[in-house]
Amino acid sequence: MIKIKNEFFSIKDIWNSGQCFRMHPIGEDKYRVxxxxxxxxxxxxxxxxxxxxxxxxFQNVWEDYFDLKEDYSVFFRNVSKEDRYLQRAASFGKGIxxxxxxxxxxxxxxxxxxQNNIKRIRKCIDLLCKTYGKEIQEGIYAFPEPEELxxxxxxxxxxxxxxxxSKYIVKTTQLIIRQEVSLEEIKxxxxxxxxxxxxxxxxxGEKVADCVCLxxxxxxxxxxxxxxINQVLEREYGNQFPYExxxxxxxxxxxxxxxxxxxRENH
DNA sequence: AAGCAGGGGACGT
DNA sequence: ACGTCCCCTGCT
Numbered sequence: 106m107i108k109i110k111n112e113f114f115s116i117k118d119i120w121n122s123g124q125c126f127r128m129h130p131i132g133e134d135k136y137r138v139x140x141x142x143x144x145x146x147x148x149x150x151x152x153x154x155x156x157x158x159x160x161x162x163f164q165n166v167w168e169d170y171f172d173l174k175e176d177y178s179v180f181f182r183n184v185s186k187e188d189r190y191l192q193r194a195a196s197f198g199k200g201i202x203x204x205x206x207x208x209x210x211x212x213x214x215x216x217x218x219x220q221n222n223i224k225r226i227r228k229c230i231d232l233l234c235k236t237y238g239k240e241i242q243e244g245i246y247a248f249p250e251p252e253e254l255x256x257x258x259x260x261x262x263x264x265x266x267x268x269x270x271s272k273y274i275v276k277t278t279q280l281i282i283r284q285e286v287s288l289e290e291i292k293x294x295x296x297x298x299x300x301x302x303x304x305x306x307x308x309x310g311e312k313v314a315d316c317v318c319l320x321x322x323x324x325x326x327x328x329x330x331x332x333x334i335n336q337v338l339e340r341e342y343g344n345q346f347p348y349e350x351x352x353x354x355x356x357x358x359x360x361x362x363x364x365x366x367x368x369r370e371n372h
Numbered sequence: 373a374a375g376c377a378g379g380g381g382a383c384g385t
Numbered sequence: 386a387c388g389t390c391c392c393c394t395g396c397t
Binding site: 123215216218219220221222223225226269270273307308309310311312313316329330331332333334363367 | 378379380381382383
């Protein structure tokens, strides 16, 4: 059991920040996340996070996953004092961190996210895991590997409710299985190269590529612009957002804005 | 009650 | 540049 008290680390903030679709509440202040065949239960009360795992597992897996070696107070403090909106957004989502998630899982997850809402995205991904992923504990399934989706047809995926995204997933899986696009090479590329390469995949446009870069490759300058973010940039900044100020951690700023706007819309 | 709009976009023309 | 794509939810 690991206890962490850090005002810049909150599961409550992270689970609804839209970067992770496999984190679920499992009770009062309790959450569970499934990552690469491992499952972690967490509890957060009074600003303290408890991770139910051994010290060894924490050091090998979760410390890196939650990016806990990075000091997010720096990004928070660097928010422009004159930018009242961003000040509010950052304070609201102070506990957000950019998770280091699996590249393949991010690609498929954000293909599913297009023209879709978070609730249904979660449902689709859960169903995908239950149908094709390995059962790692009773009732808990890992995200299926590319090999496990190799022979899946468009019709099968449509049966899961993935709609027109089904053919994108079939095609993208084929491109990766055939190594026409190499995940390992993408991991070695810088942000701009990786973003361009990802867009060779079917169903991956600029926005999805940016999400994958930020959440699956930890490229901190990726700044995904969706309809919500776009509205904020227009409304609050007249489409003149000062990107240059935040070089090196624009993705963190994007998350503050997205989460703040998302929670205001939905509550 | 059923009908309709819209949701973290991308693709093909 | 613009219509279309699939399913679900919430509104009317």
